[in-house]
Amino acid sequence: MKTSESIRLGCAGWSLPRACWPAFPSDGTHLQRFARRFSAVEINSSFYRPHRPATYRKWAASVPEGFSFCVKVPRQITHEQRLRDCGAALERFLEEVTELGDRLGCLLLQLPPSLGFESAVAGDFFEALRERYAGPLALEPRHASWLDAEGLLDRWRIARVAADPSPITGGDQPGGWAGMRYYRLHGSPRIYHSAYATEWLERLADELRRCAQSGVPSWCIFDNTASGAAVDNALALQSMLRASGFSEE
Template identity: 65%
Template sequence: MPTRLLSSSPVLVGCAGWSLPREQWPAFPLEGTHLQRYSARFPAVEINSSFYRPHRPATYAKWADSVPTGFRFSVKMPKQITHERRLHDCEGQVDEFLGQCSQLREKLGCLLIQLPPSLTFDNTQAEDFFKALRDRYQGHAVLEPRHPSWLAPQALALLEKERIASVAADPSPVPGGDQPAGWAGVRYYRLHGSPRIYYSAYEDAWLQRLTVLLKAAPDTPTWCIFDNTASGAATPDALRLLELLGDLNSHRWPVRP
């Protein structure tokens, strides 16, 4: 199977999961697993299933071996850590999670920590959690807070200290949550679909404005993940964004006859 040319853009565009809607199949190679076909066009993916259930280390290793060299995975932290234990006394669960997803090796590009809306910022609890995480993992990590207290100055100062970026979400449940914040060493846009979350496709004019934002910091590693997967809108939206960024101009797959 042919391989995708590595992106010339610093933006890692992808979807939340690599399921390919049938109507989009002509845009991808005909052969291979869904992940192999997906990775022929996209440089990154966000693994959401890890939030709900653990995956064996061998599964992560298999995924890593099936994608091109420059491909990167973002992995969502389990809800047992974020929603059940609520970042408290969860070092054992963090060890277990990292022991699994670390089998992605150099293709582990980022950890996504999504918090429940009811979890307010507590400096001591947050500092203990991030310190425990950083003792074990030094790579990129981003936080998707859903309570406004996590965007207060004290919380943002802690994120900066621990090198944790705050996700720019659309739509955001908190004021200011649609803009990158926290540590500026990585940016992570997470697009859920608007006005109908998880379903709505983005208009082309909106994607064009997004393209300008994504190109504004060319030296900063930037992720852009489409999570509007419920109606299959994520895949065409992400393909269109890659086109706007210029990644598809030099290499296109032949469409199915």
């Protein structure tokens, strides 16, 4: 069973810690096994290096109907070019990821802490991106000035990520375009390592239920992968949602 279609639940990457293997089908690649239990995955490797179009096609063919990938936008665009003059780089990236076809569910823009909000720069970039890509888009800023960009994000239908932990006050709450929510959970207090407690996950489950009941699609991605906690937390959250009827065959 998978979580309701209005809730995309998964992890950053599809590595399966051995301790969690009994919760997954025993046959297939890690991606195939992961995709038969969860409804989404976030590809972070695209941030560091390009993947061949054939690789994206292979991944898309490996997962069942209804499974979605979120792909992280390359650091060349966000960290090196800092959203300026990115047309050619966007073209190359989108030519690759669109090979996922209808399995491409979202793009993720994670900005460096040093990149503040400049309305003209951001507006030009979002316009260039939206000319080429009309699908779901999430932004994880790490400079407090981006909290002033809510109107621009709403205009371009960009959800601001609710990140835990976030280096900016208020960054742990969703913002921007209200048509989607994206929860990105890095692990706290030790980022990328710490597991989330049951009580914390229960509060998150309540938030996701409210999103689903109000008709707002949401993504929930566990990025606390360094010690293998992400898969365990995602499984626990899935069980909480399933117990209250948010599940599908």
